[in-house]
Structure formats: C-alpha cells, structure tokens
Amino acid sequence: MTEAVLQLRNVTKKIGGRTIVDNLTFDIPAGEVFGFLGPNGAGKTTTIRMIVGLISMTKGEALIKGVSVRxxxxxxxxxxxxxxxxxxxxKFLTGYQNLALFARRHNGITKERINEVVTMLGLQNRIHEKVKRYSLGMRQRLGVAQAILHRPSLLILDEPTNGLDPAGIRELRDYLRKLTKEEGISVIVSSHLLSEMELMCDRVAIIQGGKLMDIRSLQETRDAAQTKIIIEVDDIPAAEQLLASVFDTARMNVIGDQLELTADKEAIPHITKLLVNAEIEVLGIHAVQKSLEDQFLEITGGEMIV
Amino acid sequence: MSSLSKLIRNENMKIYRRPRTWIMIAFLLLTVALLSGLMNWESYRNPSTDWEQGLIQVNSSMQQELQNNQELNGDQKKQLTEQIKLNEYYLEQGINPRELSLWDYVNNSSSLIILVTILTVIIAADMIAAEFSWGTIKLLLIGPASRTKIMVSKYIATMGFALLLLLLCFGSAFAAGGILEGFDGLSQPLLSVNADGIVQESSMIVDVLQKYGFAVISLIMYVTMAFMISSAFRSSSMAIAFSLLFMLVGNTVTMLLSSYSWVKYLLFANIDLTRYLEGSSPLRPEMTLSFSILMLAIYYLAFQFIAWLLFTKRDVAG
Incomplete structure (x- = not known):
C-alpha cells in the first residue's frame, strides 16, 4: 500500500454533551476514491468539515500527507x-476571474495552468461570462476547476451531486475517474445517492451515529456478492417442489408470485431446462446482484438514508 | 500558503468588481459637486461688492455690543474682540473674507465624511456577512490561508476603501473649488488671533487635515464596529442597521444621559474629540483628552478582538 494521503486518528466531535462523531480512525491511500455512507445525521458532513477545518475537532487528529490540519x-x-x-x-465575477481569485491563494499557478484546467473541463467558450449566467452544471464544472487548479493530492467532495441532473452527475463522475487516473488524486465523497457512490467509489466507509460501522472495498463486494435469481412461473408450488430436489431449500424464498433463489448465474440455463421439462410455464428468469443499497440497509438496520 | 498582499488583492477584487461600489463612489462625487455648486450659487446670489463698508458696520456694532451689553461672559467677550481684530486685519490687507476660495470648498467637504462613513459601513458590514449569504465562505476558508489572515485582509481592504473615499472627497472638493474659484487661492493662509491678541497666519491645509483627522477617528470606530457585528451575526443587514442606529442616536442618547457619571465610559461620549478644542467643552467636566483617547483605544481593541474571536473560533456548519 502506498503512503496514506489522509489519516484520521480518533477524530471526535462533541457538541453540548452529544457525540456527533465518535473516534473515527482510518487511512485513505493515494489514488483512491473513498465514499462516506450513512443515514441522515450520521456525522458524514461533520467529519468532512473537520478534515478541512470548517469545524473544529473535540479530540483527535487529521493528517493530510502527514501534515496536521490542526x-x-x-x-x-x-x-x-x-x-x-x-x-x-x-456571481458578479466571470468564471475566469473566479479562477484567478482562487489561484492567487496558492503559489505558482500560472495562466497556462488556468487555461489548461479550463480546457480540460470544456469551459473555454464561456469562461469570460459572469457566473450568474451559468447553469448549475457549468457552475459545478467551475467548482471542479477551482478545486484542481493547484494539483491537490486530496479532493474533498461534500454532497457534490446535490441539485445536479443525471447528466450532470454522470459528467462529474467521469471527471473524477479521469482525475484519479491521470493525476493520481485521492478523493473523498459523501453523497446520499447510493447508486452514485456505487459507481464512483473504490471503498466506502459506513457511518452510523457517528461511529464507523464498516469499511468495505466495492470491488470485493461486487465479486463476492452472490446473485439472486428471480423466477416467475405460472405454478409456483410446483416449481418450488421441483427445484427443492436440486437446490437447498434454505436458499429459496417465495415472495408473492416470484420465486427467489440464491445461486450462481451459471445455474440459470439448468433451472430453465428443469422447468421446461416439467412443463411449467416460464414467464421470466433474471439475475439480480445485491446492490450496495441492500448491503447498506443490512448494516445500518434498515434505516433509510436521505 | 497565501501571502497577505494577494489576499488583500482578492478582497479588493470583490469590492471593486461589484457595480454597487461604483454607484457609491458616483454618489459621493455627485454630493461633493452638488455642495460646491450650492456654495458657488449662494455667493453669486449675494455679491459682496461693498464688503469694506459692511465690515466697518459690523465692527462698530460689535464694539457697541461689547461696551453696552453687561450680560456677556468672558468667552463671548474674547470671541467678539478677536473677531473685531480679524476684521480690522481684513480691511488693512484688503482681503474680502466672504469671497470664497478653493479652501472653503475643501473645508466644507469635511462635513461629508459622515457620508464616507456610512458608505464604508455598508461595505464593512458586507465583508464577512456576504460570504455567508453567498455561500462562498466554505471555499474561502478551505484554502491555504488561516482565518486570522483572511480577516486581516478583509479589514485592510475595508480601510483601503475608506481611504479611497476620503481621497476622492478631498480631491473632488479641491478640484471643484479650483475650477469655480481658481487655483490662485491655494496659497491663502488661515487667519486667526493667537493668545497674545495678534493676528497670525497659518497653513490652510493643516487646518483642513485636522478637520479630516477628527472625522476619520469616528469613521474608524464606526467601521470597525460594523465589521465586528458583521463577523458576530454573519448578517450584513444587521451590521448596517446597528452601526447606523448607533451613529444617529448615539449622540442624542449620551446627551440625554450626560448627568450620569458612567456616561463617560460610553463610546459616543468619547468619539468626538473636537470637544477638546478651544471653544467647546467635553460632555462631562471630569473628562480629558487623554481619557477619551484611552477609551477609544479600549473600544477599538475590544471590537477587533471580538470580531477576531467570533470569526476564527466558530464552526462553519450548514
């Protein structure tokens, strides 16, 4: 594993005796997209804001490239x-003036670098227009441009997809992928859109009540996840009886007029053959992968996230 | 890490790239022009062709007043004798005191510093609060600049704006005076009667700068107060409202309460240092110039400290 870009050590936030974030400790290595998941009020945003110093820590330490934020x-x-x-x-400045303003805070950002970032995000045609005339999607792009101007090692996105339409979300996701690949940036994202997180992140931390519940690698989860096969037939009891002879009954489940079976995808042709031979009318068979949402709800005990 | 000078440039960009700022500047210039125009029109309407005759008349009536009026106190007597001496000097030298010179315009413009103060208070009130209402505060704070540095840069930029307005006020009044009355009045001295009863000449510009200086003290206090309220409540309307309220009613309230001795500890009792000049008296007899300066310094430091504490130590959430 490469050197950790971000290290959290016992990060804790208490407000008025209530613990919002409780002893979070984890590392984020270079080039990883790391997601924060958790129900409303779990402390995701508080954690992210403590990392960037908007909110003070009650206890603990955050190190960015080994440098203490505090x-x-x-x-x-x-x-x-x-x-x-x-x-x-x-809003009263043009896109370019905004970028120049943010660039001036850092040392050694050249005009060429600003132009490079502008071109990379496809903003060159409207960069000299006032930001108040930008659409939300363009503002989001300008936001990304501002964030990467100084070639940071760590990109922090707090609810970046709020208010974006699906196309905008997808665009943002593509930029993030590109950035992590091309510039080796690590990214922390908190979002309430689980499906988005699933597509964006390499690993996710699941937080509930300010505590770290679990960290999982999404690649592993994808590989390990067993497939659910959903079978729709005209005669459910007959099909159940038939399949019980082949599969473990504990892995079968009747939900309404569907038969659910946990098995490998490869079993589908076999099942189809069995059913057809028994002259049971097959209306549909399809495989469903357990989504992050299912796993998330398992861990957090079914509490809804918003 | 950001350098302070670059942060100040950023803050200046936020001030001067807004159309509102230029409307304020135009408003100030317009007011100076209007005031100068009025002064010029007024002197044009009442031409003083027989000013020498007029002065002789005024002097003789003042002489009579001095001799006949028993109710005059020491101060009033002194004032009258000095005025008579000055008038005699005018007649000797052939100077028409009612003829306007460039310096009269500049002198009058010092009364517009109250307007400069109000305009700067509006800017100061927005400096911190607007970042919150725009939602830009988070991006501003997540950067390689400490909050203290950001605050200092904002304060300096605000004071820079005040300085610009003061220079414009002075400069435009100077220009208006020069255009309307000619620039030859530039060397005109300020005439006054000194302690020995002799008419003396002194520099006009020193007198004008002194006037500006006293007004600038109250400007600094009110602007710093607006800056503090902006930092405390994160609301520009609140900062503008409170600062202007204090400016407008502070004086009246302290006057009303002047019989209580604790009034001398209020900001408004100390903010007008011209009270310690000859010819006026402080709000309460026990107050001295050094006391007022000390009180102002304490208030100033308290404003700065509270603003700093509330800006740097509080969480930015929501």
Missing part, C-alpha cells in the same frame, strides 16, 4: 481541493 492548517490545505455542496462562486 497545527499546520495553511500547509495542510495546500494539498486539498474542495467542492462543498453546490459550489457557490462569486
């Missing part, structure tokens, strides 16, 4: 780019 805030922040919710820019 003790060397300015130095630590040179490695960070952030998009917090809808990136609000100065």
């Amino acid at each position: 003790n060397y805030f300015e130095l630590a922040m040179t490695h960070v780019g952030a998009i917090v919710e809808n990136p609000e820019m100065y």
